[in-house]
Amino acid sequence: MTSWWTDERINATVDRAYIIKEIGHKRFQDALHHPLAFGDGLTDDTYLDWILQKGRRCFIILNFIGVPERIFQLIDKSLDDDDLPLSEEALYDLNLFGGKSETLDKKFYRQQYSVLVQELVPGGHQDFGAEEVVPVEPRNSRKGSIAATSTTSDRVSVHQKLYARKKIATSGENGVGRVHFVMHLKALQSLKHPHLVSVWSTYTQNDFSYMLLYPITDLTLRQFLNEQPKFFKNLEKQQRRETLLRWTHCLVTALAYLHDNGFNHQSIRPSNVTIDSNNTIYLANFAAMNALDSGEDKGQTYRTEIYEHAAPENWRRKPSIFDTAPDKTTHLGGGRTSRRVTASSRPPSTVSSATMFPNQRAHSATTATSSSNSSSNTRPKKTIINTFSPPERFSPGASPADVFSLCTIILHLTSLLLGHGQKAFASHRSRHNRQAGRGGAPADASFHVNLPEVGTWMEVLIGDANEREKKDKKGKGTGASFWRSVGGVVHSAEAGLRKDPTQRHTARELERKVGKYVGRALSSNSSTNGMGCGCRSEEGEVEEAQLKAEKDKEVERQQYEQQEYEQKEYEGPAFEWEPKYRLSITDTTPRVASSTKSAPYSAIDQERRMGLIVPMMENWPLTA
Numbered sequence: 185m186t187s188w189w190t191d192e193r194i195n196a197t198v199d200r201a202y203i204i205k206e207i208g209h210k211r212f213q214d215a216l217h218h219p220l221a222f223g224d225g226l227t228d229d230t231y232l233d234w235i236l237q238k239g240r241r242c243f244i245i246l247n248f249i250g251v252p253e254r255i256f257q258l259i260d261k262s263l264d265d266d267d268l269p270l271s272e273e274a275l276y277d278l279n280l281f282g283g284k285s286e287t288l289d290k291k292f293y294r295q296q297y298s299v300l301v302q303e304l305v306p307g308g309h310q311d312f313g314a315e316e317v318v319p320v321e322p323r324n325s326r327k328g329s330i331a332a333t334s335t336t337s338d339r340v341s342v343h344q345k346l347y348a349r350k351k352i353a354t355s356g357e358n359g360v361g362r363v364h365f366v367m368h369l370k371a372l373q374s375l376k377h378p379h380l381v382s383v384w385s386t387y388t389q390n391d392f393s394y395m396l397l398y399p400i401t402d403l404t405l406r407q408f409l410n411e412q413p414k415f416f417k418n419l420e421k422q423q424r425r426e427t428l429l430r431w432t433h434c435l436v437t438a439l440a441y442l443h444d445n446g447f448n449h450q451s452i453r454p455s456n457v458t459i460d461s462n463n464t465i466y467l468a469n470f471a472a473m474n475a476l477d478s479g480e481d482k483g484q485t486y487r488t489e490i491y492e493h494a495a496p497e498n499w500r501r502k503p504s505i506f507d508t509a510p511d512k513t514t515h516l517g518g519g520r521t522s523r524r525v526t527a528s529s530r531p532p533s534t535v536s537s538a539t540m541f542p543n544q545r546a547h548s549a550t551t552a553t554s555s556s557n558s559s560s561n562t563r564p565k566k567t568i569i570n571t572f573s574p575p576e577r578f579s580p581g582a583s584p585a586d587v588f589s590l591c592t593i594i595l596h597l598t599s600l601l602l603g604h605g606q607k608a609f610a611s612h613r614s615r616h617n618r619q620a621g622r623g624g625a626p627a628d629a630s631f632h633v634n635l636p637e638v639g640t641w642m643e644v645l646i647g648d649a650n651e652r653e654k655k656d657k658k659g660k661g662t663g664a665s666f667w668r669s670v671g672g673v674v675h676s677a678e679a680g681l682r683k684d685p686t687q688r689h690t691a692r693e694l695e696r697k698v699g700k701y702v703g704r705a706l707s708s709n710s711s712t713n714g715m716g717c718g719c720r721s722e723e724g725e726v727e728e729a730q731l732k733a734e735k736d737k738e739v740e741r742q743q744y745e746q747q748e749y750e751q752k753e754y755e756g757p758a759f760e761w762e763p764k765y766r767l768s769i770t771d772t773t774p775r776v777a778s779s780t781k782s783a784p785y786s787a788i789d790q791e792r793r794m795g796l797i798v799p800m801m802e803n804w805p806l807t808a
Contacts, residue, residue, distance in 0.1 A: 188299070188319050190301060207252050217230050276289060280292075322338065346398075349394055349397075354393045375441075379435065379464070380468075384397065409600060415461050425666070428597050428598075431597055432598070433699050435467055436691065451469060454593065456469040492631060496632035590691075590694075591694075595645075596609070601670060602648045649668070672700075673698055679697075
């Protein structure tokens with residue numbers, strides 16, 4: 185049972201039987217049926233009627249603090265539920281509890297907020313005071329997957345539905361203002377897509393603001409790729425294949441919807457793609473949802489997964505200056521010394537090997553003229569080392585980078601669909617980066633560094649799809665079109681994995697291509713109706729309608745031009761027919777004669793009907 189009381193719960197609980205039972209003593213039970221003391225005969229209402237009509241909340245509060253009989257004093261002062269909440273000063277002035285007023289006043293003040301609940305509504309925002317009760321129930325401490333990258337998220341329940349609650353500081357040095365929070369959330373709450381984690385509602389209390397996100401899931405795509413859950417394995421083999429292929433279009437549609445509404449994701453990777461128990465896939469943790477994180481949560485540290493799935497333009501080497509260890513000299517016996525070199529015996533400056541070979545361990549710089557070879561410089565040195573520059577969190581031109589990262593997800597899904605494990609895929613990408621003497625460090629398996637290997641892997645996938653298509657054709661199976669579509673989806677991903685961002689497809693173009701192939705593969709499924717995953721966004725539907733209208737208009741134009749051409753071929757040029765006509769005396773205008781097969785129905789026929797041209801017959805007498 186929740187700790188707060190909604191209107192439905194209050195009306196269902198506080199009835200005549202409840203009041204009579206909780207009031208206690210027989211004397212108080214009889215007093216409930218007495219007419220109101222302040223009515224002066226103008227009303228027949230009793231105290232019980234007043235409680236049922238206007239004082240249910242007041243009675244619950246008094247019952248909770250152990251003095252339900254005080255309801256009579258409260259009613260005699262003409263107080264009801266509409267007067268709540270009562271301030272501490274008002275309670276002191278009313279003196280409802282006599283000598284125990286101070287203690288009971290505080291209890292009443294705190295307890296009244298449990299029956300004065302501001303409901304959270306979809307797309308709304310509520311401001312709660314420090315003493316007010318927020319109508320959410322905390323669940324277990326296990327964090328939902330959609331907030332896997334945040335340290336300030338937990339689970340809550342609202343009306344028996346689970347949500348992920350994200351906590352954001354709205355005060356202090358790293359906090360954001362409440363006005364800025366509300367304005368930012370208004371834009372986020374407008375995003376509604378069946379495959380996008382969205383903001384359900386928001387509220388503020390004390391120095392923090394909270395977002396309630398849905399849907400909440402426990403499984404990320406990263407976990408799914410390593411081991412498929414039971415609810416997925418329980419599907420038939422063909423259903424599993426169709427689900428994996430459908431997911432590619434679902435994710436592309438969600439990204440196209442984000443871009444159409446002016447948002448970028450900027451962090452697409454398997455950990456930010458989630459799956460629920462109904463085999464529905466979602467795109468989570470996009471940049472705008474993390475824009476209000478506090479300073480300590482904003483800085484993204486280096487993570488292998490972020491690096492591997494980022495676009496080439498997001499991970500470029502840049503020179504940085506670091507303090508390196510001082511040069512050491514080695515004794516003939518193998519020992520080292522750290523004695524400071526004097527100014528007179530200091531050797532000429534040398535270039536550190538770390539500058540030219542940043543991946544190798546810095547060697548010692550020996551002195552040119554030193555008989556003992558036992559002194560060294562312990563002063564730190566400034567060395568230029570090339571390191572990777574992580575992506576900017578909110579760069580304006582992040583749309584092509586999103587497409588690149590999403591196409592890496594498409595390759596993960598299609599590889600699994602065609603029976604290739606993730607370890608084999610990673611090993612193929614990094615096969616040219618395995619070098620001896622790396623000290624056991626893992627090879628670089630990132631997509632942007634190994635684009636040629638990614639291309640050969642796509643060739644492998646397309647070849648496997650073609651082989652399965654041929655096999656199904658020979659066996660007269662029904663899956664030939666399915667495997668052809670799988671190869672088409674892989675080929676579509678190539679346009680999003682190009683190194684030059686300007687040459688990549690947009691998310692909407694990619695959605696159109698992938699949707700075409702997925703729709704063909706699933707055309708036999710009536711639930712999808714040949715439309716991919718069946719979750720086209722409003723912008724996509726409008727664009728498709730416009731493209732279809734333009735295509736129909738172009739077809740009509742071509743048909744019209746073809747009809748005009750055929751008519752000209754049949755009729756020939758105008759006024760080029762050679763009839764046996766002779767001018768009448770009323771018309772001396774010469775006519776052009778020709779010898780074509782037919783004449784157009786034009787000015788000549790009209791003049792002939794009007795008598796301006798008369799046919800020339802044999803032995804026809806000439807006129808003047």
